[in-house]
Amino acid sequence: MSQCVEQIRHVCALGAFESVLAIKRAVPIVHSGPGCVSKLMTTLGTQNGHQGSGYVGGHAIPCTNASENEVVFGGTDQLRKVIANTFNVMDGDLFVVLTGCTSDIIGDDIGEVARKFKKSGKPIVYVETGGFKGSNLIGHELVLDAIIEQYLEPQPQIEPGLVNLWSVVPYQNTFWTGDIEQLSKLLAAIGLKPNTIFGPDSSIEAVRDIPKAQFNLVVSPWAGLRAAEHLQERFCTPFLHYPVLPIGPTETSTFLRTVGDFAGIDRSIVEKVIQREENRYYYYLERAADSLLETRLLPRRFSTVGDSLYTLGISRFLTNDLGLIPEKQFITEDTPPKHQANVAAEFTKYTNEIVAETVFSNDGGYVEEELRKLKLRSRPLILGSSWERAVARDLNAYQLSISAPIANQLVLSKSYVGYDGALHLTEDIYSVVLNDFM
């Protein structure tokens, strides 16, 4: 099979400058060609829930805009100049130098440049993220590695209850801000103190506090695991890996019990929270049940197309809680081969011994071909990116956008995570069905 990709759903390693932007007052300094930021931001930002520049994104990002001159004679002089002036011009707390293909292929020694600034007391880290090194999810891990290795210092005391959350990849996962808020709320509800590294409540202090945490919590099939392992190595912080994004009562309650047990929280506190939240969830669901069950418009079968984080989380909810049946599930984030077996195994753990077939491919053209081959007996539900809108029309399927790029929806604080998120997801799915003919 050819390695080429169509209808792209993630970008290259350099796209991780968005992870830097997700930390409040952190400033990326990009050493790359002139168009990289603009292009990467299109898939991760403007065409993905219409996430824009924010504080220092887009055209505000310091960048060397490497030209033929830098490619031929080396780009470190220009980089040094841009970094030095960035410290004068840009108002930030942490500066992260990221490279693109031009620098990595010609071999600019950016470490040497950055270390000199660090020696003079500047809060700067550097990371090589040339586009050919892999996806922006890999880039995200490289950025976290760089921060852990070059910026974090051991802290004198561990703060009981403080937990670092490693889950959604900022900007790539369109609902990341809302998801972090919801996950944080869930953790706070059982008495933990989430350390907010990304999103509206993030801060450089939270980043510095990472080594203070009682434990690291990875809520993702694989992305973020490396950071947790790295932190365990460097600061001996234990970690819990919960592979499923908790959506809906079944998964969210299991999630809370697992985390509670790991953190040593009294089971009765956790159970009280679960009972309250489940009661609330079923209050709403009971009212919706007339329509969901009586009209018989709810699709019976569904496919998801997206990052494993979402395909797994959503398929668990639709199967375990809403009574739908999973068709093929397409995992499109270019999952590293070493994680694929573990990720696929998670798709075999549904209620009623239901098992879903998984397809790993970041080639949207291939995904489209496979979707067209599905044998469909009724109108299916396709939860994917806005790329799937075309094939969904052809297949007479219902389509809801849940994965990058989402160009057809404005996404602000919305999240499908937890009990409340599952209600929103139910609302959105059923609204797609109703809007189709009303």
Added chain:
Amino acid sequence: MPINLNRSQAIIREKRLKSIVGYQGTIKDLADKSRSGCLKNAGRGFSQATNCNSGCAQGYLSSIVDAAIVNHGPVGCAGDVAGSNSVYQWGQHIRGQEHKRNVRIVNTNMSENAVVFGGEKILQDAVRTAYERFHPKAIFVTTSCASGIIGDDVERALKDTEAELGIPVVPVFCDGFRSQIWASGFDAAFHALLTRIVQTPQEKRPELVNVINFYASGRDAVAEIFGHLGLVPQFGIPFSSISQLEHWSEAAATISICGTLGGYMGNGLEQKFGVPYVTALQPHGIAGFDDWLRKLGETVGKQQEVEAYLAAQKELVAGELAEIKRKLQGKRVVVGMGPSFAHNYIRLLEDFGMDVVWGFSWHYDAKHDHGGCPSCTLDLAEKEKDIPVSVSDQQNHEIINLLRKVQPDLYVGRHPGQSVWATKLGIPTIMISDEYSAFGYQGTLDFGERIIDALTNNSLAKNLSQRIKLPYTDWWFEQEPFTFLESESDEYVTVR
């Protein structure tokens, strides 16, 4: 340096048109220096992310309805494709197309392995995949920084696949680092069309006029106006088919909605096939539209029809136009757009009676491919008022610093990603995303009303500006906006 259609690569604008991305001065000085040939680019000691020519090249070509694009680079080089797809959806939408489809762009997904061992094989595989998936009439292959630096022999690789597939498989050289002028990407796209797609004319069609534009929202308006002159517009390149493009050589003339966009194709068609290219002001605002249509009339021998049409229009809009001018009189405005749009919109805003206090252009071409300076720049330079202007590839620190000091009543921008920053400063902002905004007489009135609306309720921008902090230090706001512009810098350095 003229257009050279014997080469496989278009010559970049820095060399061909003496284009620059760094300058600060006035419109008269800019025109003088352009004419005397002493205009130099100024580098910067601090810079922020801009755009590259690959985006323009593949974005533009991807809207040809029966072609496919293969982008040869790491997956991030196709990061703009989601954007191309959105505008393609829009283009299908405004054409009322029922079965909307996605753009057809395949990326070779270049990995470390290809960077080390060469990417020609994955390129050929991707071309075959694109052919199997889309059965296109032509495949355009856009290059990247990575494919350029590692030295893939793209031309040879494509010759082999072209022979195998039996359709044109055309390289479009647009490595991101090769030009600082993203509009060089349009030239790269047009170069591919001129050298490999457009055919020798079978017949001449005296009624047909090629109209180079983007998404052609103004199709009906143009068709109606051209109808008065007995002419038929043929819009492109977006939503053209390969077979339509093959016949572009048969038209009576070529005209463009944008001087920065259309020059290479227009002059190339004139040079190679004798189709005259109409060099005029852009049809934005009354004076611009008059000039655009008159020059077209002169080119195709329809002067009388043009004058009759213009006279009727003038009478129709006189009352409303006077009212708009009364409301806009003396309002201070800053413009930030590509060079042709910037210098044309400055004229039209001044014609509204507004006071253009600064003009940014995202680059500047000291001359156009017909040989002379851009007509919109010369037109402004001949006026009494000398307008302060600068050239920057969307350098945000310069723009924000200047806007904060100048505090205009209005900012009018084009190109995504910049207008938001004026809004963050609390300045009423208009973004011209549609190239037919302010087109002709009716469009000029509509645009005037749009400005009035923007000035009437600025609550969003005002509230936003009071609640957010800009990412700049106090030190920076105390400096002059063009502190980092290094004047009299070295000439453009090149290898090859």
